Amino acid sequence: MSSSDTTEPRQTPAEIQAEIDREQRQFAETLDALEEAARPGNIARRQIGKAKERGSRLVDEARALVLGGGAVRLDSRLVEPEEGSIVVKGDEEVITTYQSRGRLPPEAVVLAVGIGTVVAVGVVAWAVRRKRK
Structure with missing residues (x-):
C-alpha cells in the first residue's frame, strides 16, 4: 500500500464543529438583520424618508423651472448597496447632482x-x- 491509497480526514471533528458553530452564528446574525429590516415600523420609516427626499427633490426642480433660477439637475444615478448589505425591494438610493443657475x-x-x-x-x-x- 502506498501513502496515496490511505485516506486521512481533512478536518478533525473539533474543526468541523467549530465551522458549524461559525456558520450558525452567521446565519443567526443574517436572520436578525432580516427581521430588523422587515419590521413594519422600520419599513414605514424608510418609506417616509424616501418620500421626503423625493418630495424635496421635486420641489427643487419645480422651483428651478418656475422661477427660472435656483438649481438645474445635472445628473441622477442609482447607488449600489454595500457588499453584504440586506436590500429590501425599493431600497435603492438615487444621488442627484445640481448646479446653481445664479x-x-x-x-x-x-x-x-x-x-x-x-x-x-x-x-x-x-x-x-x-x-x-
Missing part, C-alpha cells in the same frame, strides 16, 4: 411677490365673503 433677476422677484399678493388678497376676500353668507 441669482434671480429683480423682475422675477417682483413678479413672484405680486402674484403672491394677489393670491393672498383673493384668499382673504373669499374667506370674508364665505363668512358673510
